[in-house]
Amino acid sequence: MQYTSSLYGVTVNTDIAFPLSLPLTGLSRYTLYLSKKTFSFNSQALTCGSKLYRAHGRNVYLYSDREFLSSSKEGQPWCYEVEGVCRFFWKGKENSIYYDFIGEENTSLLSFWFIHLMLPFFFAIEEKYEMFHGGSVMVDGCAIMFCAPSMGGKSTMTDYFLKQGHPLISDDKIPLWIEQEHFMLTGSHPYHRPYRKFEELGYLVSSFVNSAVSLQAMYILERSEASSSVIIEEVRGFNKFQEILPHYLFPFPFQQKKRMVYLAKLVDNIRVFKVFRPWDIDRIDEVYSAIKAHTLMLKTTNDYNFSS
Numbered sequence: 001m002q003y004t005s006s007l008y009g010v011t012v013n014t015d016i017a018f019p020l021s022l023p024l025t026g027l028s029r030y031t032l033y034l035s036k037k038t039f040s041f042n043s044q045a046l047t048c049g050s051k052l053y054r055a056h057g058r059n060v061y062l063y064s065d066r067e068f069l070s071s072s073k074e075g076q077p078w079c080y081e082v083e084g085v086c087r088f089f090w091k092g093k094e095n096s097i098y099y100d101f102i103g104e105e106n107t108s109l110l111s112f113w114f115i116h117l118m119l120p121f122f123f124a125i126e127e128k129y130e131m132f133h134g135g136s137v138m139v140d141g142c143a144i145m146f147c148a149p150s151m152g153g154k155s156t157m158t159d160y161f162l163k164q165g166h167p168l169i170s171d172d173k174i175p176l177w178i179e180q181e182h183f184m185l186t187g188s189h190p191y192h193r194p195y196r197k198f199e200e201l202g203y204l205v206s207s208f209v210n211s212a213v214s215l216q217a218m219y220i221l222e223r224s225e226a227s228s229s230v231i232i233e234e235v236r237g238f239n240k241f242q243e244i245l246p247h248y249l250f251p252f253p254f255q256q257k258k259r260m261v262y263l264a265k266l267v268d269n270i271r272v273f274k275v276f277r278p279w280d281i282d283r284i285d286e287v288y289s290a291i292k293a294h295t296l297m298l299k300t301t302n303d304y305n306f307s308s
Helices: 107-125 154-163 239-247 253-269 279-298
Strands: 003-007 010-014 032-035 049-053 060-066 077-084 087-092 098-100 130-139 144-147 167-177 182-185 213-224 231-235 271-278
Touching: 003 049, 077 107, 087 107, 098 107, 107 130, 107 167, 130 154, 130 239, 130 279, 144 154, 144 167, 144 279, 154 167, 154 279, 167 253, 182 253, 213 231, 213 239, 231 239, 231 279, 239 253, 239 271, 271 279
Parallel strands: 010 032, 032 098, 144 213, 213 271
Antiparallel strands: 003 010, 049 060, 060 077, 077 087, 087 098, 130 144, 130 167, 167 182, 182 213, 231 271
C-alpha cells in the first residue's frame, strides 16, 4: 500500500504510514519515494564512513563508497545510520530512499528521524535546498524567519508567534531556494517543538503554510540583560555574512565556495535585523510586539528588499 505526504515542498510516497497528521497535498517541487525494498546497490560497497553528529541521545553515521570531498554525485551510494533505530540508503541524484530497521521495528522513531533530520540532510547533500537552522512564520502575509545560537530563544519566539495566531512555515529546519530572483521557502511539516524532549516533532499547529512563499526579512535574536529595552538594528554590509553563516546547516568544507556565492545573493536581496531581546520570559510579549510592528512597517513602506 502507498501513502502520500507533503513535506518540505516535496511529495513523499511511502510504503509505511507515518503515525502523524501530515498534509496529503501541497507544493510539490518533485517526488520522493521511501520504501523497504531490496537495495539496488551492494551495501558492502559503503567503505568510507564516520560519525556525522550526535542528536537526541543517539550517534548518527554517514557512509559512502568514497571520501566526502564533494556533493553527492550521480549514482553515488549513501547510507545515513541512526544508532539503534534504522538506516536510510539512496543513490546520488535519484529520488528513491530505502530504509532498514535496526533491531525492533519502531515506526514512530523512523518517522521522527526521517522527517526531522534525515530529509534536511538529504536535501543539503543532494543540493535540493539550502538548509538553515531557525523558525519561520507569517506576519500579515509576510514570511519572516528567526535565527539564534543554540538555546538562544528562536523556538520560544516561534512558539509565541504561533500562539498569537500566526501561521507556521517551518520549524527548526528551513529550506531556501531561489526562484525568479526571489528567495523562497516552504513549510517543513505542521509540527512545532518548543521544548527539548528527545525524538518528538512537537505539537500539531492549527495553521500551517504548505506552499511556496517569498522570504521578506531575517531576524537574528540576541540575548540582552533582563532589564534592557527591546532594540531592533539592521545588519549591513559584510556583517550580514557573519550573522547568517552560523545558521547554515551541514557545513561541509566542499560546499563552502557554492555557499558563499549563495550568501552573496542572499545578503544583497534580504534585509537582516538583530533583535536584542531582554532575557526575561515575562517580557516576551514586548519582543513579539516589536518584531510584529517592525515587519508591518517594512510591509507598509514596501521596504523589504535592498542592495547592501
